[in-house]
Amino acid sequence: MAEELHIAQGGKEEKYSLLHKQITALLEGENDAIANMANVAAMIHHTFGFWWTGFYRVIDGELVLGPFQGPLACSRIAYGRGVCGTAWKEAATQVVHDVDKFPGHIACSSASKSEIVVPIMKNGKVTAVLDIDSEHLATFDETDRRWLEMIVELL
Ligand code: SME
Numbered sequence: 001m002a003e004e005l006h007i008a009q010g011g012k013e014e015k016y017s018l019l020h021k022q023i024t025a026l027l028e029g030e031n032d033a034i035a036n037m038a039n040v041a042a043m044i045h046h047t048f049g050f051w052w053t054g055f056y057r058v059i060d061g062e063l064v065l066g067p068f069q070g071p072l073a074c075s076r077i078a079y080g081r082g083v084c085g086t087a088w089k090e091a092a093t094q095v096v097h098d099v100d101k102f103p104g105h106i107a108c109s110s111a112s113k114s115e116i117v118v119p120i121m122k123n124g125k126v127t128a129v130l131d132i133d134s135e136h137l138a139t140f141d142e143t144d145r146r147w148l149e150m151i152v153e154l155l
Contacts, residue, residue, distance in 0.1 A: 016147035019047050020118060020154075036155055037128075038067035042045070044132065044151070045069035050078050051112055052133040056084050063088060066128065073108045082106035087117035088126045093145050097138040116140040120152045128155075 020066070022044060027036055045053035046069070054068020056077060063077040063084055069091045080089040082104055087094045096115045099105045105115075112133040120128040130152050 012072045012143050013147075014153075015047050016143070019043060020147065020151060023151055023154055033155070034067060040069050040130075040151065040155065041069050044148075050132050050139075051080050051135040052131070055120075055128050055130055057128040059087065063129065069111055070133070074106060078107060083113070083115050084131050085128050087119050091119050091121065091126050093118045093149060095140050095142075095145055097140075099133075111135045113137045114139045116144055116148065118145070118148045118152050120155055 023040055026043075028038055030036055030039075041053050041055060044050070050070070052068065052070030052073065054070065054073065055066035056063035057066045058064075061079065063079075065073055065075045077084050079085055083094050083096055083102055084106070086104075094115070094117045095101045096105070099107070099112055099115050102115075112135060113141070114134045114137050116132050116139075118130045119126045122128065130148060132140070132144075132148070
């Protein structure tokens with residue numbers, strides 16, 4: 001069991017390490033925020049096969065849907081609402097092992113079981129969030145948090 005866990009963790013570390021290098025290279029050649037969010041969402045999504053991977057941007061006091069991969073999602077989320085609105089309000093990553101136990105979780109899809117939301121900060125303010133949903137419970141852990149926080153710093 002410990003061995004299996006180690007292998008699984010190692011696989012994740014290696015995937016994120018490669019992803020971080022690829023995203024660094026990609027962003028060096030492009031400075032348009034939407035183009036970069038679109039490619040970053042696609043790269044994360046297809047590396048891990050998540051259920052939904054995308055961005056919400058802070059526009060006029062709301063989170064507005066940005067580039068994503070996966071099924072249809074809510075277009076707008078209010079400050080402090082759901083996992084995304086909480087990540088914005090607290091300016092802190094939210095790792096949710098079971099979305100049904102998160103007060104106020106916004107269910108864009110009943111298939112979503114666990115979630116991670118990472119805020120993107122510019123000059124001390126949240127300007128967007130990266131939201132990833134999984135159709136499995138407890139998909140995200142400290143490894144995801146650490147790497148995804150490093151990845152959004154590249155944006
Ligand atoms: N579940 C999110 C809403 C966004 S969708 O999952 C894509 C939330 O509670 O903030």
